[in-house]
Amino acid sequence: xxxxxxxxxxxxxxxxxxxxxxxxxxxxxxxxxxxxxxxxxxxxxxxxxxxxxxxxxxxxxxxxxxxxxxxxxxxxxxxxxxxxxxxxxxxxxxxxxxxxxxxxxxxxxxxxxxxxxxxxxxxxxxxxxxxxxxxxxxxxxxxxxxxxxxxxxxxxxxxxxxxxxxxxxxxxxxxxxxxxxxxxxxxxxxxxxxxxxxxxxxxxxxxxxxxxxxxxxxxxxxxxxxxxxxxxxxxxxxxxxxxxxxxxxxxxxxxxxxxxxxxxxxxxxxxxxxxxxxxxxxxxxxxxxxxxxxxxxxxxxxxxxxxxxxxxxxxxxxxxxxxxxxxx
Amino acid sequence: xxxxxxxxxxxxxxxxxxxxxxxxxxxxxxxxxxxxxxxxxxxxxxxxxxxxxxxxxxxxxxxxxxxxxxxxxxxxxxxxxxxxxxxxxxxxxxxxxxxxxxxxxxxxxxxxxxxxxxxxxxxxxxxxxxxxxxxxxxxxxxxxxxxxxxxxxxxxxxxxxxxxxxxxxxxxxxxxxxxxxxxxxxxxxxxxxxxxxxxxxxxxxxxxxxxxxxxxxxxxxxxxxxxxxxxxxxxxxxxxxxxxxxxxxxxxxxxx
Ligand SMILES: Nc1ncnc2c1ncn2[C@@H]1O[C@H](COP(=O)(O)OP(=O)(O)O)[C@@H](O)[C@H]1O
Ligand SMILES: [Mg+2]
Numbered sequence: 001x002x003x004x005x006x007x008x009x010x011x012x013x014x015x016x017x018x019x020x021x022x023x024x025x026x027x028x029x030x031x032x033x034x035x036x037x038x039x040x041x042x043x044x045x046x047x048x049x050x051x052x053x054x055x056x057x058x059x060x061x062x063x064x065x066x067x068x069x070x071x072x073x074x075x076x077x078x079x080x081x082x083x084x085x086x087x088x089x090x091x092x093x094x095x096x097x098x099x100x101x102x103x104x105x106x107x108x109x110x111x112x113x114x115x116x117x118x119x120x121x122x123x124x125x126x127x128x129x130x131x132x133x134x135x136x137x138x139x140x141x142x143x144x145x146x147x148x149x150x151x152x153x154x155x156x157x158x159x160x161x162x163x164x165x166x167x168x169x170x171x172x173x174x175x176x177x178x179x180x181x182x183x184x185x186x187x188x189x190x191x192x193x194x195x196x197x198x199x200x201x202x203x204x205x206x207x208x209x210x211x212x213x214x215x216x217x218x219x220x221x222x223x224x225x226x227x228x229x230x231x232x233x234x235x236x237x238x239x240x241x242x243x244x245x246x247x248x249x250x251x252x253x254x255x256x257x258x259x260x261x262x263x264x265x266x267x268x269x270x271x272x273x274x275x276x277x278x279x280x281x282x283x284x285x286x287x288x289x290x291x292x293x294x295x296x297x298x299x300x301x302x303x304x305x306x307x308x309x310x311x312x313x314x315x316x317x318x319x320x321x322x323x324x325x326x327x328x
Numbered sequence: 329x330x331x332x333x334x335x336x337x338x339x340x341x342x343x344x345x346x347x348x349x350x351x352x353x354x355x356x357x358x359x360x361x362x363x364x365x366x367x368x369x370x371x372x373x374x375x376x377x378x379x380x381x382x383x384x385x386x387x388x389x390x391x392x393x394x395x396x397x398x399x400x401x402x403x404x405x406x407x408x409x410x411x412x413x414x415x416x417x418x419x420x421x422x423x424x425x426x427x428x429x430x431x432x433x434x435x436x437x438x439x440x441x442x443x444x445x446x447x448x449x450x451x452x453x454x455x456x457x458x459x460x461x462x463x464x465x466x467x468x469x470x471x472x473x474x475x476x477x478x479x480x481x482x483x484x485x486x487x488x489x490x491x492x493x494x495x496x497x498x499x500x501x502x503x504x505x506x507x508x509x510x511x512x513x514x515x516x517x518x519x520x521x522x523x524x525x526x527x528x529x530x531x532x533x534x535x536x537x538x539x540x541x542x543x544x545x546x547x548x549x550x551x552x553x554x555x556x557x558x559x560x561x562x563x564x565x566x567x568x569x570x571x572x573x574x575x576x577x578x579x580x581x582x583x584x
Binding site for chain 1: 380382401402403406407411412414418419420421422423427430431432434435437439440441444445447449452453456492493496
């Protein structure tokens with residue numbers, strides 16, 4: 001019951017939040033909401049132990065697919081968004097065949113290469129991807145009315161509520177997956193894939209499953225982005241964006257579900273309030289790099305470890321990132 | 329006599345120039361406790377690695393109930409009923425004891441993501457949990473369910489490794505030096521459990537350095553040296569086999 005009350009209180013804050021913000025802050029809030037989904041999906045991917053550098057490009061696949069499906073085929077935008085997510089998941093499934101022949105460092109590099117190839121295809125094929133200029137005038141969400149609230153997507157606040165609902169449901173689904181036997185198996189594959197396989201776990205299939213699911217949610221975040229900003233191009237999903245995702249994830253920590261989300265929220269607030277106000281906006285990549293290094297050095301278990309320290313004992317989920325024993 | 333459950337037939341495993349297993353053949357009878365012994369580096373662990381599907385053999389084959397299983401992947405071998413433990417405590421150190429054993433129930437109660445999301449897999453989860461608790465109970469680990477596996481003392485880790493394997497209800501279990509790190513009292517208890525297990529119909533293939541345990545437990549023993557079959561027989565025969573004594577002690581009287 002206390003849990004439910006906390007959740008309701010938290011929900012109320014999230015609903016009230018935009019009313020306390022300026023127009024431009026509301027816009028940032030929309031991006032933040034979308035990025036929370038992106039970074040949470042990235043954690044799902046890392047659950048089985050592999051880190052990808054192609055995740056932002058997969059997000060882009062969802063964005064491009066949803067934009068094109070609505071623009072070219074006139075598909076209703078929310079349906080196009082779902083199809084965008086499905087497309088991202090399917091592309092990830094296809095990529096999993098070459099990628100999961102590799103592990104660790106090679107997987108990292110392989111995923112980066114795969115992402116760059118996709119970006120190259122976007123640049124190269126003007127039809128349908130629009131080349132380097134990308135896609136403009138992407139259909140906005142059509143306005144609708146749910147009785148208690150009329151969505152007017154010209155307003156960031158409406159899009160925020162819409163994104164909040166989509167992201168909220170997505171996080172809930174990811175949370176349920178992680179707490180299920182499937183999620184336990186993901187952890188097992190991560191920590192000791194040999195023992196998992198000796199227990200009958202099809203390790204490759206589980207790695208693929210995590211990758212495909214994570215990519216689907218990343219694709220959904222991309223679709224949310226595309227229909228909000230209305231224009232996307234290959235550089236919207238470049239390696240700089242990927243570095244941001246990595247930074248949020250590492251600064252937040254990956255041992256808990258909320259770690260990367262915390263990293264994303266805290267760094268975004270830092271970025272928008274401190275950097276932008278102080279006029280350091282141009283130096284964002286540099287400062288992010290610095291934060292990344294400092295946090296690896298001085299807070300290797302992430303922001304989440306501070307929260308866990310505060311609630312010490314409660315909700316503890318093992319955080320020892322120690323290497324598992326090597327094959328004899 | 330019923331046909332052997334496991335047949336190792338002319339098995340060869342080479343790593344570059346090194347021949348770790350050299351045309352090794354032996355059979356394991358259903359329901360037996362079968363010992364595999366030999367000096368360090370003889371190729372016992374490598375044999376387990378081939379039988380369990382971790383390596384593809386260079387030559388020869390492994391048959392389970394007459395079906396060739398060599399060349400299958402490890403999870404496919406496991407799904408046919410052959411489950412192994414590892415020489416060094418290989419556990420999910422970051423997961424709890426209960427969670428470790430729950431992974432052991434993976435084959436009997438395969439997770440289903442759609443059922444999990446819809447929340448209709450409650451019965452499955454309950455059954456898996458009951459099975460896991462039963463396995464913990466069997467190995468005397470019940471009180472430790474919520475401990476992290478990595479925090480357990482060594483003897484308990486060995487026992488947990490066996491509990492993970494046994495939670496899968498295998499037909500054949502391959503145990504690689506299960507008594508290492510156990511004190512004599514723990515070893516004695518484990519030996520009793522092995523016998524209890526065998527009496528439930530599980531076939532046990534056991535690699536172990538503790539000769540007292542091996543001689544006390546095994547119905548049959550295969551001794552290998554430098555990858556080759558050296559001798560095979562019941563404990564009495566092996567204990568007095570001149571080649572075995574030679575290989576182990578370079579001429580001393582007894583193996584045990
Ligand atoms: N993956 C491997 N690569 C190269 N050599 C190996 C590998 N695995 C085992 N060996 C070698 O094979 C031989 C047998 O090793 P092993 O099966 O571990 O012996 P045992 O378990 O009987 O002590 C040793 O000489 C070992 O160094
Ligand atoms: Mg060995």
